[in-house]
Amino acid sequence: MYRTGLALTTMLVLTLACGGERASDGSPGEEPAAASPEAPEADGDVIEVRLITDEQGNRFEPAQIEAEQGDIIRLVLVSGVHNLNFLPDSNPGATGLPPATDMLQLPGQTLDVPVTMKPGHYYFQCDPHALLGMVGHLEVED
Numbered sequence: 001m002y003r004t005g006l007a008l009t010t011m012l013v014l015t016l017a018c019g020g021e022r023a024s025d026g027s028p029g030e031e032p033a034a035a036s037p038e039a040p041e042a043d044g045d046v047i048e049v050r051l052i053t054d055e056q057g058n059r060f061e062p063a064q065i066e067a068e069q070g071d072i073i074r075l076v077l078v079s080g081v082h083n084l085n086f087l088p089d090s091n092p093g094a095t096g097l098p099p100a101t102d103m104l105q106l107p108g109q110t111l112d113v114p115v116t117m118k119p120g121h122y123y124f125q126c127d128p129h130a131l132l133g134m135v136g137h138l139e140v141e142d
């Protein structure tokens with residue numbers, strides 16, 4: 001779905017879907033985002049993490065995060081193409097790790113990742129740029 005060869009029109013459709021806007025035909029193709037009663041935003045903090053590519057390289061900002069279970073890590077794409085992966089191999093013994101996210105590739109695009117892990121120290125990375133140093137750590141506190 002996120003191939004680089006996708007036409008701009010397809011990306012535009014994704015943008016509109018993410019922004020909650022609708023085409024003029026009133027197509028009801030999207031689910032309401034906030035209607036679910038178990039939405040974790042209700043009692044957790046939202047922690048913004050920006051995903052950046054610029055002349056200084058590729059990075060998370062901030063790359064060191066503190067959170068509590070039930071908080072939300074909100075990825076905000078500034079530039080480049082990135083994802084977030086709590087790589088299981090680099091978090092030995094961890095349970096409740098969220099799955100690797102899809103790639104974010106539209107500036108301004110956001111993606112919420114719930115903090116589902118037990119208190120502890122967790123490693124995360126951007127898969128395309130881990131070897132270039134785009135890694136970080138999450139401390140889940142009691």
Ligand SMILES: [Cu+2]
Pocket residue numbers: 058059080081082083126127128129134
């Ligand atoms: Cu990246």
